[in-house]
Amino acid sequence: MDTKASQPAFRLEIYNENVGVIFIDVPNEKVNTLKAEFAEQFLAILQQAQSTSGLKGLVITSGKKDNFIAGADISMIANCENKEQASELSKEGHLLFDKIDNYPLPIIAAIHGACLGGGLELALACHARICSNDEKTRLGLPEVQLGLLPGSGGTQRLPRLIGIPHALDLMLTGRQLRAKQALKIGLVDDVVPESILLDVAVQLAKKGGVKRPVIHWQQRLLSSKLLRNQVFNSAKQKALSKTKGHYPAPDKIIQVVKTGMNNGAKAGYAQEAKAFGELVMTPESAALRSLFFAVTSLKNETGSKAKPINIQQVGVLGGGLMGGGIAYISASQGKLPVRIKDISDKGVAQALRYSWDLLTQRVSKRRLLARERAAIMSKISGTVNYQGFEKADIVVEAVFEDLALKQKMVAEIEQISDGKTIFASNTSSLPIHQIAAQAQYPEKIIGLHYFSPVDKMPLVEVIPHKHTDDTTIATVVAFAKRQGKTAIVVGDDAGFYVNRILAPYLCEATQCLVQGESIEHIDSALVSFGFPVGPFNLLDEVGIDVGTKILPILVARFGDRFKAPEALDKVVNDDRKGKKNGRGFYEYGHTSSKLLFWKKAPKRQVDKRIYALIGVQPDNKLSKTDIAQRCVMLMLNEAARCLDEKIIRSARDGDIGAVFGIGFPPFFGGPFRYMDSLGIAKTVETMQALAKSHGEKFSPCDLLCQMAKDNQTFYPTQSE
Incomplete structure (x- = not known):
């Protein structure tokens, strides 16, 4: 018997305020994703709630610790053989979420963690949304990044909730909003600490939901066809300037939203299902989904069979742009203390300034609090000698491409750490075995090749040489992931991959x-x-x-x-x-300082x-x-x-490396997918x-x- 299939993904608990709480908890999975087979379970839960005497409302929340619903299960789409089957998936989503939308009792979504794609579409069908103010909480519709559009009513509910401009921006970029950003545009009705999220949602359901304030200028856009069409035309031009016509999804999104706004929701839903089916069958979506699956599978790999060492202290050699960038992502993304060594105080100051400037940009855009900036900066320190480096679990070298200099640094790090520290070189051209040629502990030497600018480029190449041990490989791959990078393990030869x-x-x-x-x-x-x-x-x-x-x-x-x-x-x-x-x-x-502001x-x-x-x-x-x-x-x-x-372990790694490392067109899926398609x-x-x-x-x-x-x-x- 398949116990995974037999366990329900939903459970209903009745709170003493006569409010039912539906917990979503997909069995044997770290995150909640929506699957077609869940529809019957969910309808049964709604029916159970409706038959419960005296119930005043419902709350939908997650049974997982750190996520609401990360989206729909993409593998459902891969199983579609034609556009009609794909459209049917969309229609099933419409029917399910319409049950929520038209439910006789108020339904409140209590959101903590990722609320993306189909998860946000479910929340949009609820009568109100409350989310936690936690850093993990993110809301968005990223379907465009898979060459698709929101297929369960999102193209129709979102613009009616927050207005056309904000809705198009979210759907055409796929960007994710933090809690306060979502509150500001009216996507959620309240933001509260996670500790009281469920209690607040229960009280809101008990009171019968909320009456939404009118977003005046957005509402005028909804009522004026002329203004609406101007917004659609502007969005189309902006999207085309970015996509160069290579991606069909943005144009479809605009068309579907326009149909719904101009001809009514019923026409919009029909157009959404039709367009969803068409997009699923495009080669662009197939390529983008292949990259999604490739990256997902890579996240679960460690690079070797060994167990990684837990990194607690990082050293960085070199205070230039690369060294500064590596220190920044180690502290900001990896939450690790970092010690930077440079030959001069000026170099150390330059590296510290690099992190300060990037963090200040985030503060100015209200994506980071000043106290959070201070906390991250407190993790980064500098020195002109090796003081503090004896505690480093890994040292990342980012100095000039000079073999003798790199070999000298290997020897110095080995001396102060007794060979316990991993030495990772950010070389872009020198073979790793040459850097390790004079090492006492060559098994601890590895390449870790970042791309410039380090804070933006998602890829790193991990380059073991023939004497690098499996623990070092696994540890460096885990370290790169902690920095927010996608890591591919490549061979040690000139140019790597x-x-x-x-x-x-x-x-x-x-x-x-x-x-x-x-x-x-x-x-x-x-x-x-x-x-x-x-x-x-x-x-x-x-x-x-x-x-x-x-x-x-x-x-x-x-x-x-x-x-x-x-x-x-x-x-x-x-x-x-x-x-x-x-x-x-x-x-x-x-640019001349006299340039007029409108030019x-x-x-x-x-x-x-x-x-x-x-x-x-x-x-x-x-x-x-x-x-x-x-x-x-x-x-x-x-x-x-x-x-x-x-040099690369698989065509999959080659495609990821080319797309994330040098911008090979994602809509082709990478060089190997492209050759297959040709x-x-x-x-x-x-x-x-x-x-x-x-x-x-x-x-x-x-x-x-x-x-x-x-x-x-x-x-x-x-x-x-």
Whole structure:
């Protein structure tokens, strides 16, 4: 017998105030998610409550400690074979939540922890919502991030509750609100401490609910079709500027909300179910859901079979941007005490300032209290010697890419810690086994490669060398997760994974430049393909000196396919480092202080002196498609090589690394999903054609050729 299936997810308790409390507690799961099979259980609970004599109201809350409802079970969607089946899921949600909406007694949602997606849609169907003021409490409709729209009435109830502008903002961005933000826009009716949340909700249900205040200007929008349509048109233009037309969900969301507001809720619900079914079957949603499942599965992995050590103290070597960023996320996300060492007091002060400035931005946006900022800053300290480092469980090194310097630091940390401390290097180019070559305790040496800026980029690469022990791997993976990062374990070879697949992409973009394509044309081509920024914009952001430093190492290890055109050397030798020194492929002049407030700052311009520097007169003979194909095909080929050489453990890890590390278009699901969607045979055929036109570097690797011959794919062809 399946005990998991036999245990109910809902229970009803009657409080002495004659108020029923429905506890949601999905058995054998850490978080509550809504499943189709729960509908019958929930209706039975409502019927039980309705037949209870003298009941004055109901409260719906969670039986879990730290979450309300994290959303609907996404695997239900994966099982849909056509849009009609997917639409039926939406309609079932409508019927269930209509029962709540039209229930004869007041129903109050008492929310603590995550209240997302279908969980918020359930709460919206209730007659009032109260949430805890806890940091864990978050409310939002993140379906757009899976290429979907809220399918259980959210597109109709939310705008009627909080107004069209706020509702569209939440649905089109998928952002999550804290309790006080939700209260401010009218999404919830009260915010209270968790300790009294249930009592307050019970009293509210006993009194018969709440009468909502009118949000005046929002209500005028609801009543004026002209104003409504202006809001919809503005939202559409804004969404298109961000998505570049690659994601169908935002446009569908706007259409469905517009239908409901202009033609009534009944028409809106029908359109919501239809659009939901259509979006489920799009390749964009399938790709985004594959990433969701990939990241979810990765969260449950430790990187090795060993049990991680509990990190209690962190050391950071280097007070630069990377060191400062690592210290910041360790203290703010990881809640860990951090000791920073730099060669000068100025460097220490710079690192402390980095955290202070980021925290102050959060305080100014009211996302953090001043006392919380002070508490986080109290965890970060600095020194110009190793005082305090003897207590560190892990030391993260973030200094210059100098092998002798890194080896010296390994020796110094080993000496003061007697080999008990894990030494994690943030190197982006030097092999970890070389850093560990002279170590007394090589099993404690590992790579931990962050991406810039550390506080924003979600990925880290964990790089063990052949002598790194399993406990060190597991501990560093757990440490990265605690910092809020997605960690992939990759092989110890030049460039690791992310930089290795990025390098040929950047080199080919430069080759297109040398052949007469303009900087803006090339960047626009790759943005049109789906990257967040173009290759030259990216080089300027990360630093041209940093972005090109790894190329000689890759050439030495793998040969001329990583050789960049001499033009790139000319740019570096002209002291063009990009945005950080105001000299790059683009101009970074300061905006005039006399710029009038109603005028936008001028659009950033390409620094045309680049063309004279490298001896090129751009004429843009290639199409955007041709440029994108050349750059992307080299990236795909290198990704396949990395899988074949076991630099990455799986296609899944390769997709996560490319999407989260360099912004490979998420709507393609990553390079391996993309090759599957193109067809491996078609991918090989395209590379062979490019090899004839542009050289041997495009020749497909052995793995791709064999897969094409055997008609294989990287992922199973059926739904996972």
